[in-house]
Amino acid sequence: MTERYQHFINGEYVAPSEDRYFTSTNPATLEELYEAARGNAQDVDLAVKAAHSAFTSSAWSSLNATQRGHLLRRLGDLVGENAEKLAMDESLDNGKLLREMRGQMAALPEYFYYYAGLADKVQGAQIPAMNPAILNYTQREPLGVVGAITPWNSPLTLTTSKIAPALAAGNTVVIKPSEYTSRTVLLLAELADQAGFPAGVINVVTGFGAEAGAALVAHPLLAKISFTGSTATGSHIASQAASRFIGCTLELGGKSPNIIFDDANVSNAAMGVIAGIYAAAGQTCIAGSRVFAHKSVYDELVEKVTARARSIVIGDPLADSTELGPLAFAGQLEKVSSYVELGAKEGATVLAGGCRPEGLELPGYYYAPTVLTDVNNDMRVVREEIFGPVAAIMPFEHEDELLGMANDTEYGLAAGVWTQNLSRAHRMARKLEAGTIWVNTYRAMSPMSPRQGFKNSGVGIEHGLESMNEYTRLKSVWINTDESPVADPFVMRS
Numbered sequence: 001m002t003e004r005y006q007h008f009i010n011g012e013y014v015a016p017s018e019d020r021y022f023t024s025t026n027p028a029t030l031e032e033l034y035e036a037a038r039g040n041a042q043d044v045d046l047a048v049k050a051a052h053s054a055f056t057s058s059a060w061s062s063l064n065a066t067q068r069g070h071l072l073r074r075l076g077d078l079v080g081e082n083a084e085k086l087a088m089d090e091s092l093d094n095g096k097l098l099r100e101m102r103g104q105m106a107a108l109p110e111y112f113y114y115y116a117g118l119a120d121k122v123q124g125a126q127i128p129a130m131n132p133a134i135l136n137y138t139q140r141e142p143l144g145v146v147g148a149i150t151p152w153n154s155p156l157t158l159t160t161s162k163i164a165p166a167l168a169a170g171n172t173v174v175i176k177p178s179e180y181t182s183r184t185v186l187l188l189a190e191l192a193d194q195a196g197f198p199a200g201v202i203n204v205v206t207g208f209g210a211e212a213g214a215a216l217v218a219h220p221l222l223a224k225i226s227f228t229g230s231t232a233t234g235s236h237i238a239s240q241a242a243s244r245f246i247g248c249t250l251e252l253g254g255k256s257p258n259i260i261f262d263d264a265n266v267s268n269a270a271m272g273v274i275a276g277i278y279a280a281a282g283q284t285c286i287a288g289s290r291v292f293a294h295k296s297v298y299d300e301l302v303e304k305v306t307a308r309a310r311s312i313v314i315g316d317p318l319a320d321s322t323e324l325g326p327l328a329f330a331g332q333l334e335k336v337s338s339y340v341e342l343g344a345k346e347g348a349t350v351l352a353g354g355c356r357p358e359g360l361e362l363p364g365y366y367y368a369p370t371v372l373t374d375v376n377n378d379m380r381v382v383r384e385e386i387f388g389p390v391a392a393i394m395p396f397e398h399e400d401e402l403l404g405m406a407n408d409t410e411y412g413l414a415a416g417v418w419t420q421n422l423s424r425a426h427r428m429a430r431k432l433e434a435g436t437i438w439v440n441t442y443r444a445m446s447p448m449s450p451r452q453g454f455k456n457s458g459v460g461i462e463h464g465l466e467s468m469n470e471y472t473r474l475k476s477v478w479i480n481t482d483e484s485p486v487a488d489p490f491v492m493r494s
Helices: 041-056 065-081 083-094 098-121 155-168 183-195 209-218 231-243 266-282 295-311 330-346 399-407 422-431
Strands: 003-005 007-009 012-014 021-025 032-037 134-142 145-149 172-176 202-204 222-228 247-251 257-260 290-294 349-352 370-373 390-396 414-418 436-439 472-480
Touching: 007 041, 007 183, 032 183, 041 145, 041 172, 041 202, 041 209, 065 083, 065 098, 065 155, 065 183, 083 098, 083 155, 083 183, 098 155, 145 155, 145 209, 155 172, 155 183, 155 222, 172 209, 183 202, 209 222, 209 231, 222 231, 231 247, 257 266, 257 399, 266 290, 266 295, 266 390, 266 414, 290 295, 290 399, 295 349, 295 370, 295 390, 330 349, 330 370, 330 390, 390 399, 399 422, 414 422, 422 436
Parallel strands: 003 032, 145 172, 145 222, 172 202, 222 247, 257 290, 257 414, 290 390, 370 390, 414 436
Antiparallel strands: 007 012, 007 202, 021 032, 134 472, 349 370
16 A cells, blocks of 8 residues: 655644645656645645744743754754665655765755754844944844745755754744655654654645645745745745745756866866766756857867766666666656757757667656757757756857856856866856856855855855844844933923
8 A cells, every 4th residue: 555644734744634645656667656645725824823833832932042953953863863764765756866865865964963053153243333322232033934845856955955044043844845755854854853843843734836835835924935946936936925025035947057168177077067967867956057168178078978978877766886867757857858859959969868768677757868069058958947967068269258158048056167277267256147156076065155046046045154044034122221311302402
């Protein structure tokens, strides 16, 4: 019998109000994995009210910041103790390599430890006043109930990036995970309960965006929404948040340039391109999908990337020998396939991939690593986010020409630069319009380093010290320390 999961609300599993469920499928085998509750507005209302009650309860509000940090540290310990199961469940759910998910789960406790340490480092400041009798200071306070809507490509890592700072700051949370990857987020809520978080501080409502997600964004008790996903959905969420004057943090799409200059180590750069676009089957918002190579190294770079793309081992994501797993669901496979077909119609040359791989024993949503050349910045396949293992490689000659092409995009999430010229590295870091710039590496990240999307790639900051401000509000306090009688304001004084 298929395993069935309920919502996690107020410290316990709760059946959906309409007794409806949906099925999660293994994208490698197409086998049914489990059923999860199909949430609606009534379920969301129950969860948000539980979170709001927990926010005002003494069990949570009476904890000092250091005590909240202790809970986060304990949760990090439990994530580490259950890392193997969490890695296996995520791999089965979204098709990512088990060894990649093991690496993510091994690193995940550090996110909780980092924010546990920040919990009691949130400070105000004393403001100089014109009147020495006036004491003016600021303090930061939690917002209330934070809604977190998280994607399917890295469920636990991206959920943790939202809820860890929110909890460290003293908020409560309601999470709506992707309908494709619900299980590990529910298990995280279980672990939080084991860690000692009071009931209602962490709640999970599973279901679809149009039903549960929309209801969460629209709930009147919500103080903030944090979303990772498509730019179109993020724009809709931002407009709803603005209409209600609540905050939002949005990490959205990307079409990141990966740039190889003439003085780069081409072998290293080729591996950087491979890592930037084919890791996780290209299903990452920071994928280096637009590759720009100086004309003097263009042919060599294309040859190395194409050769490696053709030799990537595609197969069972649970096998140690596999280098590329399936796409996460049927719709994503259809999207990637249609974009490559469109690119070919636009005039692109498909040097590698461009099709479902042949000879696989598994029936899943696989797509071969693809290299496109003879492309330009006007093509849709270059301008629009594909979210798959598709690299478009273009030559350039001059630095100014390169900057024009690299910045000619509606996105600004990340960029990679490969050069041995220190001056150029700093120059590119300054002039490229993206929130994260990597030089002679790609996809490096840490909970300590802030991430912000420019342009249509997002609003607000995730990770780092700055992210704590996203989950607090600033209050200015004025105290008159002069105990002498207050003068009548309508009596003129000389």
